[in-house]
Amino acid sequence: MTLSAHDLSVQFGNHTVMHDTGFADLQPGQLTGLIGPNAAGKSTLFRTIAGLIKPKRGTVMLGGCDLSMLSAKARLERICFMPQFFSANAALSVFDVMLMAQKQLSGWRVSEEDMAAVAEHLQAAGIGHLADAHIGELSGGQAQMVSICQALMRSSDVYLFDEPTSALDLRHQLDVLGRIRTAMRDRQSIGVVALHDLNLAARYADHLILISGGKILAEGTPSDVLSDPLIAQTYGVGIETAKGPRKELNVHAYVDETAA
């Protein structure tokens, strides 16, 4: 089963934010990094795939099935979307929030299995100690970890994470991306992560998509996309790649004084 998009156009009022764009088949078990500058259309693309925005034209195909044929609910069961922000002022405990994802919003009864699954996920994500805390009491990073844990709680064919590491410290960034990548491999699901940090994208993604101004400009392996001159042009910086001490791809960006 693969995920692909063809000729997507999205309009907000008279304003076109996505121009007849698409991406080729994303493979199961792989993690794709979605990179691009601010306001490139990363969140819009995610929300269109998840079906929260209706595109004016174009299709999103998942394993030969046109996703627009599915009901909103059925679509969101196959595609798990983690939005970038969630308001964290509600008087809900972390455990309650996780149960919400586990129960898929239906059924009052909470079984032993439900509780065990939630506890297992919290503990595995290293946030077991937060189970009783209200989400309003969490720090930005903790809230983000809960949100990621909640998304991974669900079993879907496609996972879309909108900047899952924006509030995390160095250690947790690596932890979280590692866990997402492992989860995609184990479940043979299609994972897409929007990232701002190109070094993280280079290290954790199997595949990269570069988007800017509502158009997908390049896709391919990290080394191909990151060495493409387009990327420097898109971000408006000079970019050099090099091999790091452990053979990982390192991205170095320089503001080009002469170009400005």
Next chain:
Amino acid sequence: MTDISSDHATAVALLVTNYKQRTAKRFLLLLTAIGALCLMVIVDVMTGPASLSISEVLSVILNPSDATPQQKVIIWDLRLPVALMAICIGAMLGVAGAEMQTILNNPLADPFTLGLSSAAGFGAAMAITLQWSLIPGAGVFFVTGNAFAMAMLTSLALYGFTRLRGVTPEAMILVGIAMLFTFNALLALLQYGASELELAQIIFWQLGSLARASWGKVLTCGIILVVVVPYFMSQSWSLTALRMGEEKAASLGVNVSFLRLSVLAGVSLLAAVAVSFVGAVAFVGLVGPHIARIIVGEDQRGFLPLSALAGALIMSGTSIASKAITPGVIYPIGMITSLIGIPFFISLILSQRQRHWQ
């Protein structure tokens, strides 16, 4: 390695146990509140000009056939409808307030936020001063009928507006506030032209009273609660999810617009009936849900029932206080809810461990 995995299993088991304990505590709390409510009803029936002992009350309620005709009249015809009406209205306002705060994502929302109570007040004043009836054939209930009709019309107008402008909390609140001022102005206009007697009637209606209770009204309230509350309960997870933000809820598969509108319809029905039966009782719908939130949090499986119970307890307490403060005088309930409720509410705010609304 075995150490780590057994540590992990212990930690997981501990999390489950903790959660079970919290669930059990929540359940116990609900039972306690139900027990307290039963007690309040009995005390409510005991209180009044002809005081009755608890044994008399219980025996008349449980064995009506053994009671003297006088006791039967006092308890079955006069006091029991008032006592039951108090808890029904309290529960309706508590539930309506809880869901209004949830769908509007606003801690200051109550069942009357969207101008429902001023619409109802205007409807009642229209009946009192102009003798107009919006519901043909309402007969002696035409004041109540008008209040109800105006409140429902207001929420229909609001619904129409959201069709044009999108179902966002901001749009709903702003239009609601506009409605509130419109109806207040119209009400003032009617009051300006009213005679002294009519003016007194309007004011008395607005202050709120349980004295208009009857078995028919208790039954009506009961039926509405039985219809609306199970619907809200069935939407528990979706409503809980909505508290995490619209986009998060939508990404979990909640149809946010439909949920907001259907819950608004339920809330309007609850609030319109409550306000048309007993007048504009402020505070219960605002504070009942806050009490519930402080005690059990916002998981709707605990929040919804406890909001209803908290509302019912406040109203029942009000009913008792309105009769007990000065023997022989029944004070309007609208004043009492605020006067006895506010000190209690402030003490709760000061003692809570954190702020849930920022």
